[in-house]
Amino acid sequence: MASDPAADPDSGSTYPAERVAELRAAIAGHAAAYYERDDPEIPDADYDQLLRELADLEEAHPELAAETSPTQRVGAAPNAAFSPVTHTLAMMSLHNAFDIGELQGWQARMQRRLEGRAPERFAVELKLDGLAISLRYQDGALVQGATRGDGRVGEDVTHNVRTISDIPERIVGAPPVLEVRGEVYMKLSSFKTFNDLQVAEAQAAGKEPKLYVNPRNTAAGSLRQISAEVTAGRDLSFFCYQLSLVEGGPELRTHSESLEWLGSLGVPVNEHTRTPTTMHEVEACVEELANMRHDLDYEFDGVVVKVDDLALQAELGADAKAPRWAIAYKLPPEECTTRLVDIEVSIGPSGQATPFAILEPVFVGGVTVATATLHNEDQVAAKDVRPGDTVIVRRAGDVIPEVVGPVLSERPADAARWQFPVDCPVCHHRLVRNEGAAATNCVNFGCPRQIRGRIEHFAGRTAMDIEFLGEKNVDRFVSAGLIGDVSDLYRLDFDKVLEMPGFQEKSVNNLRAAIEHSKSRPLGNLIFGLRIPEVGQVNAALLASSFRTMERIMDASVEDLAAVEGFGPVIAEAVHGWFADPRARALIGRLADAGLTMEAEASGLKAEQTLEGVSVVVSGTLAGYSRDGATEAILARGGKSPASVSKSTLALVIGTDPGASKVNKAEALEIPVIDEAAFVELLKTGELPGRTATADRHGELPENGPKGPT
């Protein structure tokens, strides 16, 4: 902005008309910075100087004066706000098609009306989820923005529309009169930023945040602000989808031509527009656009098909509700409303009490949703959803169903704020929420849910990997009183198991062998299986390799533990505290007696430490290594293998079907992406071979196919 010539009075143009235009543009920019973003770019005195020069010029050259000049409106209250605006051309809605058959029906009706002639070309566009507005330009200057209203009469929202950066205040090369229609919407990223800001501000003020429900409602609400400053803070966007009125413009024969022309004038037009010629192609385009639903930074709820030829459009005309030359192909809703019947709390395997919503079942995002997690007490409070509320439920793509928020206008008068239950629904002990924690927990060590949870975790694939001992069998054995903790597994009464329905000799023998086999699992797996707070797979392996024996871990002081690389006071304290409990020590004793591995494997002659201190991430399936095999190979050579790519990653090894997020991140961070052969080389030498897979695959990756199920 410092180099803006118009800001410098000395570099002014010789011709008054040009200078006037320059001044107006500069003033508009500075005014926006000052009034709308509260962030002045130049001193007030300089601004006043520009304004004075403009006023002088306009006085000297009355033919250059204009209604829209900043001299006419600076400081003026937007008293025209929300006054009724009668649309020159009614803003009609669209007929809907919910499947391909209805799309074909529409085409057949048109063809009948045209007595057998068929449209030669169509335009297929996204139907954005925002709100429709009409913009009027006179001599290239934006003079009015209006909402759709009832289609005939809308509301004047000019003051707010001017704050939308996508919408040009002036159009160079525009005809004397120009009216366009389009959709004001909010980008998903802007919506997220905006809601994050709400949370931050509420926290700073010590209040509960008021979250906005979705980008569409936020955009609509933003345009209804009395103060344009509020609207300016919302980062709205705009796409034009129709030229509705033009006087003195070029000759335009098709809709797509008109959009192209508007685009060339600087009016934002959506890039995802197709112009197929046959209905068959139309269907393919509709499908193609529909598949982009989760790949864009904005939402759309349908695809609009229009007859491209403007003369044909005129011939087809409209019925009472909508034009005959266009139809909206509606996509299945990803968001809808339903009744929140109740809020209940479930106890997780670790004792965490998670509130969840019981919903009147609704079909949304391709599945029927009957329950949805509400995460924790604060989430329920922030959303302020109450039993009896009508709520908005959302399930976008492969995202988890979510209760977005209540529809306050539908709230029953007697709906009371929901209270977190006092007792565990499983064991009826008091629930505890610690200071500063988000979660509420059942802390009863003997809670049946937690007994089961601990045993399931112990038997899980990532811990002791006991086959045939899944959720269901654990539940049955615990219920039958056969096991109460993990050490009971090693003295399980198999005769009793044999008596249980569904168990025959063979299945019992399988189970016996699996349990027996688990005794020799490495020490790290055992430690992980114990489920010590703050100790996951990584920290468990660290404990095993640092202390070598269970005994030494049990006897380690907090300082000893904190000396482990990557351990701080919190983890050290958690480990120490866990082993300090006599019940834990007794359990370890029983496990040792049962014959479980209590020492780290004698590492013997180890592989050369070629990867000392570096980290290598693996994604996808490798031919010569199992998932853990590759990780082990890296660890054995002194390297690390975290689950995600970061700046410190030396290389990403990809097999077949690598995770897209890892590959993308590696590319973004310019981390070498290597194939299995290069990985083998890397293990051997610690060096990356000259040619990387990145170079090979360049230009190939962005063309990932459709993400939907195939």
Added chain:
DNA sequence: ATGCCTCGAGCTCA
């Protein structure tokens, strides 16, 4: 204060 990492929850899909 920042960025990397692990933990732990919840969920999908073969």
Added chain:
DNA sequence: CTCGAGGCAT
């Protein structure tokens, strides 16, 4: 696998 929360190092 992905995501948010939180621990730890810098």
